[in-house]
Amino acid sequence: MSTFAPMKISAGQINELLKGTLEGNSDVLISGPSKIEEAVSGTISFLANPKYEPYAYTTGASVLLVSRDFKPAQPIAATLIRVDDVYASIAFLLEKFGDRGDAVQGISKKASVHTDAQLGANVSIGDFAVVEKGAVIGENSIIYPQVYIGANVQIGQGVKIYPGVKIYHDCKVGDHCVLHANAVIGSDGFGFAPQTDQSYKKVAQIGNVVLEDKVEVGANTVIDRATMGSTVIRQGVKLDNLIQIAHNVEVGEHTVIAAQAGIAGSTRIGKRCMIGGQAGFVGHIKVADGSKVQAQSGVAAPIKQDNSAVYGSPALPYADYLKAYAVFKQLPALYKRLHELEKKLKD
Numbered sequence: 001m002s003t004f005a006p007m008k009i010s011a012g013q014i015n016e017l018l019k020g021t022l023e024g025n026s027d028v029l030i031s032g033p034s035k036i037e038e039a040v041s042g043t044i045s046f047l048a049n050p051k052y053e054p055y056a057y058t059t060g061a062s063v064l065l066v067s068r069d070f071k072p073a074q075p076i077a078a079t080l081i082r083v084d085d086v087y088a089s090i091a092f093l094l095e096k097f098g099d100r101g102d103a104v105q106g107i108s109k110k111a112s113v114h115t116d117a118q119l120g121a122n123v124s125i126g127d128f129a130v131v132e133k134g135a136v137i138g139e140n141s142i143i144y145p146q147v148y149i150g151a152n153v154q155i156g157q158g159v160k161i162y163p164g165v166k167i168y169h170d171c172k173v174g175d176h177c178v179l180h181a182n183a184v185i186g187s188d189g190f191g192f193a194p195q196t197d198q199s200y201k202k203v204a205q206i207g208n209v210v211l212e213d214k215v216e217v218g219a220n221t222v223i224d225r226a227t228m229g230s231t232v233i234r235q236g237v238k239l240d241n242l243i244q245i246a247h248n249v250e251v252g253e254h255t256v257i258a259a260q261a262g263i264a265g266s267t268r269i270g271k272r273c274m275i276g277g278q279a280g281f282v283g284h285i286k287v288a289d290g291s292k293v294q295a296q297s298g299v300a301a302p303i304k305q306d307n308s309a310v311y312g313s314p315a316l317p318y319a320d321y322l323k324a325y326a327v328f329k330q331l332p333a334l335y336k337r338l339h340e341l342e343k344k345l346k347d
Contacts, residue, residue, distance in 0.1 A: 011063045011079045014044065017096075018089050021068065024079030028062045033090070033097055036061065044093065045078075048086040065089055104142050120157065138175065150186070156213065168225065174213035174235065181219045185209050189224040189231075189247025189265060203227060205247060212236075218243065218259070240277070252289065270306075280313075294318065
């Protein structure tokens with residue numbers, strides 16, 4: 001079943017899709033999802049975070065997804081569907097509800113596709129998109145309007161490229177990637193050589209960017225091409241909006257990076273890292289696998305230990321930062337006490 005929106009589907013059918021356990025009316029019809037605190041009749045919601053449990057007893061949702069071990073403290077009016085993983089189940093349903101078909105189908109007569117470009121089966125290209133000489137686009141990929149795909153770019157199968165994305169020459173995009181509006185892939189790395197007259201001479205950036213399979217790039221995110229070689233985003237990486245990734249950076253597989261983070265040139269981010277918003281990394285360092293970097297942290301030195309958590313600017317081990325901050329908050333009071341003690345000693 002490719003979609004059940006806007007058509008309605010029963011709780012029993014949803015339960016079958018999720019392989020869950022149903023408690024309540026299996027015939028109740030659902031037309032869409034909703035937040036548990038704002039839900040209305042005819043919608044499905046979920047309870048995954050315990051702090052939202054009070055809403056379970058007052059929600060207007062007709063169906064509620066809960067974990068198999070959830071024990072309600074009072075009666076719940078909604079039909080319950082118990083599942084092994086609530087977040088995974090709601091992600092699956094949101095994908096189904098959100099699948100309303102793509103507006104772009106076929107090759108628009110208003111698109112500019114070079115005669116030397118190669119298009120796989122079932123490729124769709126929207127109005128005013130440009131595909132340059134030597135570009136290769138894999139089957140079932142969708143290119144939305146006003147996308148620019150440069151010369152010799154390689155795009156894999158099942159890729160979605162939303163309006164306004166620019167992919168510069170020679171870059172590579174793997175299978176099943178998603179590039180959101182106005183992302184720029186392959187812009188020049190920030191390379192300038194200082195001259196004796198205090199001006200700067202541009203250093204040619206002759207490398208490329210490689211996105212491996214199942215990478216998602218948020219809106220207005222920029223990934224610079226390498227000076228030489230490749231800037232590499234490994235498989236399964238998820239990048240939020242407004243991220244800057246500089247030349248020759250490598251981001252390890254299944255790492256996630258939140259909005260407004262910045263990574264300077266030639267830094268290596270490990271696998272399965274979690275990086276908070278507005279975090280910054282200096283260049284030419286390595287960050288160990290599984291690192292967790294708190295939002296607004298400044299990483300100015302390598303993180304050598306796998307699965308470390310850091311916080312602050314410059315970043316410290318997470319627990320150390322919390323202890324230091326606890327002292328920092330008391331500095332005004334401590335200063336006042338010190339001043340009083342000095343006065344007493346002087347007297």
